[in-house]
Amino acid sequence: MTPTPETSTSGAREPDASRRSDRARRAILSATRELISDVGYARLSIEGIASAAGVGKQTIYRWWRSKAAVVFDAILEANSQDGGSVALPDTGDLESDLRAVLRGTVAALTEPATDRLQRAITAEIQADLVVADELVHRLLRPQLDATAARITAGVQAGQAGESVNPQLAAELLFGPLFHRWLLRTGPLDDEFADGVLAMVLAGLRPR
Amino acid sequence: MTPTPETSTSGAREPDASRRSDRARRAILSATRELISDVGYARLSIEGIASAAGVGKQTIYRWWRSKAAVVFDAILEANSQDGGSVALPDTGDLESDLRAVLRGTVAALTEPATDRLQRAITAEIQADLVVADELVHRLLRPQLDATAARITAGVQAGQAGESVNPQLAAELLFGPLFHRWLLRTGPLDDEFADGVLAMVLAGLRPR
The missing domain is CATH 1.10.10.60 (Homeodomain-like)
Structure with a gap:
């Protein structure tokens, strides 16, 4: 040095x-x-x-208190340009901001090294609740919360209806992506992510 | 004998x-x-x-050609009263028929023996593509197809818009349930299933 x-x-x-x-x-x-x-x-x-x-x-x-904790921080650092923040952009256009985060998720899950690693962790958490807890609190919950916060801002801007439950909407966006990826029911690509987004947004519109 | x-x-x-x-x-x-x-x-x-x-x-x-094939038929037989059919009821009320199938899925996934078994299979398919293929073709695809068929009937009955993609809608219904269950992001219960259904139906309504 x-x-x-x-x-x-x-x-x-x-x-x-x-x-x-x-x-x-x-x-x-x-x-x-x-x-x-x-x-x-x-x-x-x-x-x-x-x-x-x-x-x-x-x-x-x-x-770090466990191997799982180090691993999730390693994933977090690799996934985020600024080393951990998962806040969504707010360009004022809800649809385009959500599209960016969903396409980013598709890119991350289908990148070969990440795919292998996250599948290994998914296998692990089926039996290990400590690892599951680390995964949820370090990776999944922050992403869902950040997405829900962006939807809440969209409600305030009049781009989504006031009766919308932002947390539930976030799970409707990510759930189908992870379902396809984890259970291998079909190709996980931008076209699918855009289709999911369009259908969820149709349900969110103010009426 | x-x-x-x-x-x-x-x-x-x-x-x-x-x-x-x-x-x-x-x-x-x-x-x-x-x-x-x-x-x-x-x-x-x-x-x-x-x-x-x-x-x-x-x-x-x-x-059966493999252990996985026997196992999926064993699950199928246990899950369905008539030994394999996954067709949804059609009472004429799309919402109530979909609610029944989603709540049935919640009940199946949270039943302790099924939970253990399906988690073991989920862990297995992260690395074994042959088992993944059996899972998709014997269990998941038939359920998604049956749900899509029920939504198609709903479109024909005027309960869902003509622009709806029934296959995608089926993934929006099941995806969030499996996401919660597999990734353990929250409790999988009827309240959650009903919330997912209400939001998806809001996006399906004819306009």
Whole structure:
């Protein structure tokens, strides 16, 4: 590591420590993603991640309570450009904002490495409720909540009826996508996502 | 087995053989269901089923090409009162017929033995495309098609708009239910099923 100007004064130790932490965190998440695509979810271990990331096991346990927690943060970081935020854009056009998030979901679920990883996790949560809880609270609930918040803004802007239940509407948008993907009932593509959106929006319109 | 009158003439051999086949078939499907709740899907074997049902392995392979195929027929038989048909009722009231099928799905998925079995299969199909294909063709596609057919009848009766895509509508009804159940994002109950139905029907109404 090259010392940076900030290390020359004691008052600047904090930013440097924070940068080191951030570097370690990114190394851990990146190692997790690489290992998973090599060995799969079931054979992934905290020891393996620590060794690949060049950190001690305790560093991982300081930030995450389980393998599942690290894995979901690794997915989150890969899926979001700003490292975690799932807020939807609000361009003022509800339909176009929802289309963007649904097409983004299609792209994420059908990207081969993500597909493999998320299927392994889906298999895991059928029997493991702790992993299921991490999945819901770190990935699924934030996405549903962010979508519901965008629909609520649409209601306020008069683009959706006041009687609409935004949480339920969010599940109507994502449910059919995950249904196709998880149960393999048909191709998951933009055409399907657009069809789902059109039908849900027809039910949301103010009347 | 007690000989029945039909066995006394050569022309009556058929019905008796057919009854024996039917008895063997039911014994196999029933043994499959019992074994699955004892040992789980992964440890279930054709040998185990044959032994529990008192038939030879070849009898099973004559009718089914894989373990997955036997298992799905066992589920089908347990789920349907008439041993396989998935046609929806048509009382003339689209909303009430769809409510019945959605609530029936909620009841089936949350019944403990079915829940365990279908979760095991869901885990399995994430990696096994042959099992996925059996699931889709034996269980999921027939249910979606039957629901789409009922919606088509609703369009003809003027209870849904002519521009409605019945197949897509069926996926909008079942998708959110399976999403909640498989990904464990919330409780799967009648209240949720009714909410999904109301929102989808709002989008289907003729305008």
